[in-house]
Amino acid sequence: MIVARLFSLVAKAGLLALLAFALIGPLANLVLWSIAERWYAPHKLPVSYGLRYWEIVFRPTGDAMGSLVTSVGIAVAVVVVAVAVSVPAGYALARLKLPFRAVIMIAFLLPQAFPSIVIYMNVARVFYGLGLAGTITGVVLVHSAHALVYSVWITTAAFAAVDRDLELAARNMGASPWRSFWTVTLPLATPGIMASAIFVFLESLDEFTGTFFVGVPQVTTLPLLLYNASMGGNYQIASITALILLVPSVLFMLVIERFLHADVLAKVGR
Amino acid sequence: MRPRTPSAGLLLVTPALLMVAALFVYPFALSITSALTAADGFPSIANFSKAFELYSGDIVFSVLIVASSTALIALTAIAIAGALTLGETRWLVAALAALYRWPLFIPFIVAAQCMRTFLAKNGLLNNSIVSLGILDPAMTQSFLDWRGIVITFVWKQTPFVALLLAGAMASLDRATIEAARNMGAGRGRLLFEIVVPQVLPTLMVGLVLSIVTMLSVLSVPMMVAGSQPTMLTVDMAFRINAYGDYGVANALGVISYLITAGAAWLYLRHSLREGGRP
Numbered sequence: 001m002i003v004a005r006l007f008s009l010v011a012k013a014g015l016l017a018l019l020a021f022a023l024i025g026p027l028a029n030l031v032l033w034s035i036a037e038r039w040y041a042p043h044k045l046p047v048s049y050g051l052r053y054w055e056i057v058f059r060p061t062g063d064a065m066g067s068l069v070t071s072v073g074i075a076v077a078v079v080v081v082a083v084a085v086s087v088p089a090g091y092a093l094a095r096l097k098l099p100f101r102a103v104i105m106i107a108f109l110l111p112q113a114f115p116s117i118v119i120y121m122n123v124a125r126v127f128y129g130l131g132l133a134g135t136i137t138g139v140v141l142v143h144s145a146h147a148l149v150y151s152v153w154i155t156t157a158a159f160a161a162v163d164r165d166l167e168l169a170a171r172n173m174g175a176s177p178w179r180s181f182w183t184v185t186l187p188l189a190t191p192g193i194m195a196s197a198i199f200v201f202l203e204s205l206d207e208f209t210g211t212f213f214v215g216v217p218q219v220t221t222l223p224l225l226l227y228n229a230s231m232g233g234n235y236q237i238a239s240i241t242a243l244i245l246l247v248p249s250v251l252f253m254l255v256i257e258r259f260l261h262a263d264v265l266a267k268v269g270r
Numbered sequence: 271m272r273p274r275t276p277s278a279g280l281l282l283v284t285p286a287l288l289m290v291a292a293l294f295v296y297p298f299a300l301s302i303t304s305a306l307t308a309a310d311g312f313p314s315i316a317n318f319s320k321a322f323e324l325y326s327g328d329i330v331f332s333v334l335i336v337a338s339s340t341a342l343i344a345l346t347a348i349a350i351a352g353a354l355t356l357g358e359t360r361w362l363v364a365a366l367a368a369l370y371r372w373p374l375f376i377p378f379i380v381a382a383q384c385m386r387t388f389l390a391k392n393g394l395l396n397n398s399i400v401s402l403g404i405l406d407p408a409m410t411q412s413f414l415d416w417r418g419i420v421i422t423f424v425w426k427q428t429p430f431v432a433l434l435l436a437g438a439m440a441s442l443d444r445a446t447i448e449a450a451r452n453m454g455a456g457r458g459r460l461l462f463e464i465v466v467p468q469v470l471p472t473l474m475v476g477l478v479l480s481i482v483t484m485l486s487v488l489s490v491p492m493m494v495a496g497s498q499p500t501m502l503t504v505d506m507a508f509r510i511n512a513y514g515d516y517g518v519a520n521a522l523g524v525i526s527y528l529i530t531a532g533a534a535w536l537y538l539r540h541s542l543r544e545g546g547r548p
Contacts, residue, residue, distance in 0.1 A: 012362050016369075021398070023372055026384035026425070029394040033387055042407060044397040085289060088282035096279035104283060111294045115485040115530060117503050118523030121510055122297035122304070145293030152286055206377030209488045212507070223379045223489075230383055230493055239387070242380040249375040 033239035053236035057244075063225060064241060071221040074139055075204040081144040082151040082200045083193065090155030090193075091185070108152045116146065117209050124213035134218040142210040147200040154199065158192020159185065202252055206245060305520035317521035324518070329525060331499040335416060336484050336529070339423040340477055346428045347476070351435035351469075352461040356447070374429040382493040385422045389413035389494070418494040419501070423484050431476035438472040439465055474537045481533045485526045502526050 033039070034053070036046030057064040092098055093105065111119065123142055124133055132138035162185050170180035208223040215221065220228075222245055230238035308314035322329070350370050357363040373381065388394050389412065396410040413421065442465065450464050466473070491501040502522050509519035 012359060016362060016365055019366070020369060022425070023369055025394055025398070026381070026388040027372075027376075029388040030380075030384045032394070041392040043392075044401065085286045089286040092279040092282035096282070098279040098283070104287065107287065107290055110290070112479065113482065113530070113534070114298065115482060115503075115523070115526045117486050117488055117506060118301050118520065118526065119294055119297045121506060121516070121519060121523070122300045123293060124510075125516060126297060126300070141293060145289050148286055148289060202375075206379065208377075208379045209486065209503075212488060213510075223377070226379055226383060227489060227493070230386060235387060238383050242383045245377055245380050249377065253371070253375045 030239045030242055033235045034243055036236065053240055057237060057240045063220070064222075064237070064244075067220050067222045067225040067241075068244065070136070070219060071205055071223075074136060074143065074219075074221060075201045077136075077140045078143040078147055078204040079197050079201050081140065082147040083155075083197055085144075086148065086151040086155040086196065087186075087193065089152050090189075091159050091181075093152070093156040094159035095185075105153075105156075108149055111146060112149050120210045120213045123210075127214055133214060134216065136219060139211055139215045139219050139221070142214050143204040143207055146207070146210065147203055150199050150203065151196045154196035155189070155193055158189040158196070161192065162188040198252055198255075202248055205248060301520045301523050304516050305524045307517065309517065317517040318524075321518050321521040321525065325502070325505050325522060327499050328502055328505050329522075331416070332485070332501045332526070333529060335419055335423075335501060336481055339420050339427070339484060340481055342420065342424045343427050343431055343480055344473065344477060346424065347431035347435050348461070348466060348473070350428070350432040351439050352457075352465065354432075354436045355439040355442075355465065356457055356460060370432055371429050373426050374433065376426070378426060378487050379489045379493075381422055381426045382489045385418055385425070385490075386414065386493050389418050389421065415495050416499075419491055422490050422494050423480075423487075426490075427480040427483065431473065431480060434472050434476045435469055438469040442468055470540075474540060478530075478533050478537050482530050485530060 032046060035049050035051065037048045037050040037052055039046040056062060059065070093101060098104065120142065127133040127138045127141075132141070166184050166188065167180050170184045171177070175183065205221075206223060207221075208227065211219060211221050211224055212227075215224070222241055226238050226241040226245070229235075229241060305317050306313055306315065308316045350366065353366055354363055357366070376384075390396075391410055391412040393412075395413070396405070399405045400407050400410060447460065447464060450460055455464070485501075486503065488503045488507060491504050492507075497504075502525065506519045506522050509515040509522070
């Protein structure tokens, strides 16, 4: 009996260790490369460690800082566009009488149903004719269209989760529809809208394929810098860029539950 | 803002709809017409013949990669979600819950860079196996080929499907599970005969979304595997960047639509048979 329990314990711990290695191993390799100054076969670990490449990446005049500024600038612009378009759309979809509501909701899902790479290469072709290829505006537009799926659906859910009685109470006390929207509905929906904004920001920051077709060669975001460094064999720069991209993703995972309340989640897709 | 008339609502939705029309519907239509137009501007299927002639190997390769990744994702996600739902060892469930989600929030391009180093001949995977004495250093091999692509896809997509499944499993009626357990059903039977059939629709949705994602990702096949054979995404980028050949690139694109449509059809057929509840 004790032997059987011991065996089961060892088996469970072993499985867990294997899973942990599979999940953490690739990330550990990334961290190792970021602090390896020299690493070649047959050495199992870096030959010498140091922060030389970090200094190169964070040098104010370096490519990486330029790409970081480009990436963050694009992501902020995408959030502004996506929120500006989704708040009215989400309010209408959640609250107003709308013909073909189900069709409209599905229209925003369509981009998720087809391989986006095909769409991106044709957008790039259209943008080339319009002079938008290789411009920040072009990249912002491509990222925003992709972001609408999340932002419209989450914003709609956020408005749907606001208690109607609170709006009615404001109206009964004499507030105009505008005033009740700005002082009651919008503030109550803000956590959900914030969640969608964070989501959109990250999607834009991490986006590769769309930028690869529309932004090249003038617009170099962090993912493109990572790709170029990696294909050029410069694993240190690639790994450090990857770690920079990981920071916002990890922060997001830690705070998302604070913004995306269960009551909003329950309304997604309703 | 007058919330009573339908036109006010339509007006508010219009900007968002216009963006989808201009940046998704129009390019989508363009991809199909471009695939069906020959270089001389007349309708033809020449692009498809050329696509099959040059890339039939890569079409099969892409389908095999996506199919095997999907099967592995399904199995691993069921195992993880099942352990989270039915697990009786509290520390194990807690550790698993804390661990399994991590790759979900890691961008594909970062996952690709991780795997590019981890799976290499001198990567941490091989070096760990050698250090444990399981393999001789001379016997190690690089996994940076089709195996690398499958491993990266499974690593990145399993948490997504497992998260959906665990959510669906948590909302199941515990009474049936307890009843089956009391009647002596083992954990394997419990999982595959009681729990999984009830969450099958959720599993299928997660898998179809994963298939679309795998057919869209460009960075993973470019960074994790060599050039031949490769996935359709890389071929499309190559046709455009090397030749400016939108015809064949779009023909490959339409083929990848059809692969996704095939997966979606399997899903719909299944859910119709289950009583029309997709």
